Amino acid sequence: MPQPPVKDIAFTLRRIAGLDAAMEEGLFPDLEADLVEAVLEEAARFAAERMQPLDAIGDQQGARFANGSVTMPDGWKALYRDWTAGGWNAIAGPAEFGGQELGTGLAAAVSEMWNHASMPFALGPLLTIGAVEALTKHGSDALKQVYLEKLVSGEWMGTMNLTEPQAGSDLAALRSRAERRDDSSYRIFGQKIYITYGEHDLTENIVHLVLARLPDAPAGVKGISLFLVPKFLPDESGAPGKRNDVVCHSIEHKLGIHASPTCTMLFGEGTVEGEEPGAIGWLIGEENRGLACMFTMMNNARLMVGMEGVGIADAAYDKALAYARERRQGKATRLAPGAEASGGMSPIVAHPDIARTLLTMKGLTDGARAIAFSCAVAIDRARAHGESDPDKARFWQERANLLTPVAKAFSTDVACEVASLGIHVHGGMGFVEETGAARLLRNARITPIYEGTNGIQAIDLVARKIGQSGGEAVAALFAEWRETLSELSRRNTAEFGETAALLNAALADLEAATDYLLGCLEAGETETALAGATPYLRLFGLTASGIWLAKGALADPGRVALCRFVAENLVPETAGLKRTVVSGAASLAAAHDLLVAEAM
Template sequence: MSDYKAPVRDMRFVMDEIVGLAEIASLPGYEEATPDMADAILEEAARFTGEVLAPLNRIGDTQGCKLGPDGVITPDGWKQAYKAFCDGGWNGLASPVEFGGQGLPETFGIAIKEMAASANLSFSLGPMLTGGAVAALLTCASDELKAIYLEKMITGEWTGTMNLTEPQAGSDLALLRSRAEPQADGSYRVFGQKIFITYGDHDMTDNIVHLVLARLPDAPAGVKGISLFLVPKFLVNADGSPGERNDAHCVSIEHKLGIHASPTCVMAFGDHGGAVGYLLGEANRGLEYMFIMMNEARLGVGLQGIAVGERSYQQALGYARERKQGRDAVTGEALVTLEHHPDIRRMLMLMKSRIEACRAITYYTAGLLDRAHAGTDPEQKKRDLFLAEFLIPIVKGGGTEMGIDVTSLGIQIHGGMGFIEETGAAQHWRDSRITTIYEGTTGIQANDLIFRKLMRDQGATAKVVFAEVYATAKALADSGKPELQAIGQRLNAALKAWREVSEWLAANTKNAVSGVLTAAVPYLNIAVAVCGGWMMGKAALAAVARLDQGEGDPRFYRNKIATTRFYADQMLPQAEAWAQTVMARDLAIKDIGNDLFD
């Protein structure tokens, strides 16, 4: 069993030194986001997540959810924790003040979300999905629908869901079959079955707001004929209270590898005459609206990899500091704790450095979204948005793949005890395994990075990133400090590899599309490694500056520099290897058809 203590110091360091919290707090609307406010909120969130959510994590894993005659039953303690979560105002932290939110920047929101997901990933998925639905309503709901639903969802009184997948339509949403029939009163009747619906039903709130992708009768085929509907579990009375039960039901829940306490529902819409639904925005633009939410959702899922990784790291570190086994290889001291052993230290440092690198990329991206939202210069806002969108597949793909690797190391550090479920280390690994799949697989992130984010502006945004990474590498080289120069050299070599393969891809996407697609995930791996190095490079530069100024805890800054160098030594050389793989594309297999595997 493990405790969770939010890494507030590292979060604040990233917010202050890499994201630029002070600058974001100077943007219109974010004036409350002061350093003092950050201290207060992060400390309180750390207390709440550590004391209330974290102890439920293992209970959730062992009990899971059950489907009773009246719907899904969440594990013991879930209802109370959810109420406390909403009462604390955590649900609407970064939502607009006009609908009951607190209007704080996402730079704050992201840290709170990390804490919640670290403490209890299954729990955190409910608020995360609600947040996605809120974003969709803010984007495309009519004022009338906003007035009925938004405040209740932002306070958490009601939760939200996203209904995309159908049995025949997973990654390929063109295959959606759910349909919506217009009614005389302007509403619709929705029919269809949706699968993998997170928190599609539960017993924590008295209503649930489903957002459902479906086709209108006259809709074109494919992805351009999909509309978005709001389908509440209970129709809403004129006074805002839940009324008649709608024809939207959870008919079964899945038995999953992980996140047992997050109900994954098969939802039947319209099996008893039709589910009442309301069109959101314009007809046939549903997928577009979903993609607006998708960026936020993907940032959130990338964060989950970091969050579960952090939890696993804390538990592994705790074990390594407690468990005595073996002799110190250097001093010869008998029976030392595991953390003395170089290979255990290697694994702990690999966990720590990869988590910190991904945290920095993710928070930096959240900061860009804040700047894009509240900035004052339209050109700069556009640039920040493009930069954020460029980084999002890197955050999602990189954070989640890292999460699986790191939680596996968390098991390994425990030795045989790691394989015993009661230890709790295995749960993190099982929980993390969904993150590279939902909200778009790693392959889909890689394609998004290349075909949308890299190509849409002919590499202009990529060039901005390259220039920024180069500036960091140059600052490291110019620092006059050997340890920073060593980092700068590795970063520069990795950046060179990334640039080269980006140019290679640009020249080949048209005439060698299969080869580029084969190379997409290795390309994503390069981007993740380099962006991690870039962020850690910024961190090391900031740490050196603080040390030079004699400010703060020198041990923290010294460790940050060491962690950066460790990351550079372990992760950055791989960028060059993956570059070779990218440029090998599919030459090995391209002339062989589907009998390749015979």
């Protein structure tokens, strides 16, 4: 039974992302080390014993659509029931509505485990949590009373209805519309596509959060409002009552996440007999301010999609490592201790090229985890400082803002890369579906796309995040990293090899690229800056990975070797990336005609 890497998860959360330090500062009075460890152990057990065995069947059966209904794979309904009964859906929810308020850091950590076991399962609750966040921050008291407790516990699930055929990355093009009714409710009309868990049989009600325009709304993104539209309208007692005018039209046939229904949803098609058309909904937040509410969901969701990436990468590494320890081919010079050659053949893990592949997988995964958890703990710190220390709250909020696009994009790029390498380690067997390695790549491939493509994340990082507080937010992070590197230089034992020098060089590359981009933005050369956005995000992610792994290695000698491998083998990519960021834009502009010419 493959267990999630609970030791690495706990160490990264507590020692690298700084949960221990924050607990020592007294920021999280409800948390203590023993509790953290207990929660993680329990989650790892549930993930491995209950969830993971149902992932393959979920992939094979997929979500099945017929007559507007979606049937989930065998065993998933019971799994979901037991998972929510264990309180896992409520881990970070507000205490007032039954949540445990254990924080985003711990939520991210357990999320990695669910995704390690079955990312298509974990995906559904991710959206429920987004709905909880949006409702908690922006919902009216009336809405909260009806919906929050059920969403926090997981009795009902939530969805995010943003995308329309003509409006994906560009929400300004959104056309779904809302009409005001007399009783402060609204009627919603329109078609939404790619709605994850838009319809299913896991819960008796589904709470859709839907972006739509009012008749008198301004054009563009400043004319979008957010509505809550339940599948069944709650009756007086709060139980699901009459069917609402929202239906699932069809589900997509996808590369991966087969068990996760990706729905086309129709609102207001007059599907409820005896009722006038229009799905009944209630406003969340203010009219025309839906985008801000939506971003409350999105930011959390982006981090949690990053956790999907880390969890898949974990799973791919664990699977590949297990195979490489068993499978014997050829004779390696280096024989693993305790792994004698049998029949003259060595386990393939003993071959340097396979070892490089596995260490690359682990290095990227551990780096991505460190980034994502650092982002999660920054969110918790911002919340903990709250109104008592608004400067610190702002500082940590900006840190979280800065790290969110990196956590989302770097982790999910890593997931695709690591899952692909995982197939490779398995050789021909990796290409056979029964092995399960290919499924991880198929599932991973959506993660760089949804919740804002990784291109959008890179643009967000460059255009909106590095410039926060005039560049001070990013400078503060770099200063923190310099401290780690100073300590590394002081402690520079032989085991670290060239780690210190190479990480210093990487940080210098990142600082130079950051200065260059900030200069472009200041000069109004947005196009030039955006041309380097994707390589910049990779540069950021690799540097962060190397330095945070060094922080971990300074705290635990058992982690020096991997840190050194990353510094000496993966981090050197930063030199080329910096060059691309600071001098690649001109050639991009020059080559652009190749792409638009009618015939080449």
